[in-house]
Each structure stands twice: as structure tokens, then as C-alpha cells.
Amino acid sequence: MATAHRVLLIDDDNFFLTVLADVFRGSGFEVFTARDGRDGVRSYLANSPEVVLTDLIMPVMGGVSTCMEITRLAGDNPPILVLLTSMFQGMPHEHEMPDMGAKVHIPKSMKPLDIVILIEQLLERQQFRVAE
Numbered sequence: 001m002a003t004a005h006r007v008l009l010i011d012d013d014n015f016f017l018t019v020l021a022d023v024f025r026g027s028g029f030e031v032f033t034a035r036d037g038r039d040g041v042r043s044y045l046a047n048s049p050e051v052v053l054t055d056l057i058m059p060v061m062g063g064v065s066t067c068m069e070i071t072r073l074a075g076d077n078p079p080i081l082v083l084l085t086s087m088f089q090g091m092p093h094e095h096e097m098p099d100m101g102a103k104v105h106i107p108k109s110m111k112p113l114d115i116v117i118l119i120e121q122l123l124e125r126q127q128f129r130v131a132e
Contacts, residue, residue: 004030005123006049010040010066011084012058016108020053023112027120037061037069044070049079051119053106056085067101080122084108084115 007029011017014035021031032047034040038061040054052070056063067081081102086109104122106115 004028005051006030006032006047007051007053007119008032008034008040008043008047008049008079010034010037010043010052010054010058010063012036012055020112020115023116024119027113027116029116037063037066040066041069041073044079045073050123051080051082053082053084053115053119054102055108056083056087064101071101080104080119080126082106082119082122 005028007024009017009020009024009031010033011020012035017033017035021033024031032043032049034043036058037054040052041061043049044052052067054063054066058066061069063083063085067083070081071078082104083102084106086107106118110118
């Protein structure tokens with residue numbers, strides 16, 4: 001049996017966090033959650049997730065600062081960093097270089113299952129690159 005991928009979800013919206021966590025768990029992920037960026041960084045250090053999805057705007061430490069701190073701490077082995085935001089309503093998009101700390105930006109209006117599918121695709125692509 002394959003080892004479950006680990007994902008860290010960081011969001012101050014308890015309802016959204018619960019729904020997203022449930023969908024990821026239902027898809028076979030090991031899920032860690034945090035309600036702000038500072039706790040998210042602590043959880044990252046404690047659990048070493050392969051993927052971090054963080055809200056952009058949160059109290060204590062926002063998503064940009066969270067992504068930048070995790071990148072700094074990760075060194076040569078960074079997780080896939082994804083910013084979730086309600087600030088834009090377009091399609092998810094990926095940047096060549098990190099923009100606001102993350103290469104991938106996803107609107108919060110996206111269906112939770114679609115977010116999981118997108119993350120699975122990013123993980124598959126990353127594994128393919130490592131195998132090359």
C-alpha cells in the first residue's frame with residue numbers, strides 16, 4: 001500500500017478548513033491543519049508535509065509571509081506551496097517563479113474536490129520530475 005501524501009492546510013475560516021480537510025482525508029491524504037501562519041509554520045516543521053495550502057489573508061501571519069518562511073526553512077527540499085484566496089475568481093494558475101511566495105494560486109471559489117484533484121496532479125508531476 002502506498003504511503004499517504006501529507007498536506008498542511010492553513011486557514012482562519014474554520015468552516016472552509018474543515019470542509020477542505022474532510023475532502024483531502026476522503027481522498028487518502030494525511031491532513032494537518034492550522035488556523036494562522038505562525039501555527040502553520042510550526043506544523044510544517046513538526047510534520048514535513050509535501051504540500052502546503054495557505055489562505056492569503058489571515059491574522060497573526062498572512063499567507064505570503066507563511067510561504068516565505070516555509071521556503072526559507074525548507075532549504076533545498078521545499079513543499080509544493082499553494083496560496084488560496086478569495087481575492088481573485090479566475091482559474092488556478094501556476095507561475096514560473098514564486099509570486100507572493102507560492103508558484104500556484106487557487107481561488108477559494110473552486111470546489112474542494114477540484115482542489116484535491118489539482119494537488120494530486122501537482123504531486124504526480126513533481127514525482128515525474130524527480131524520477132527523470
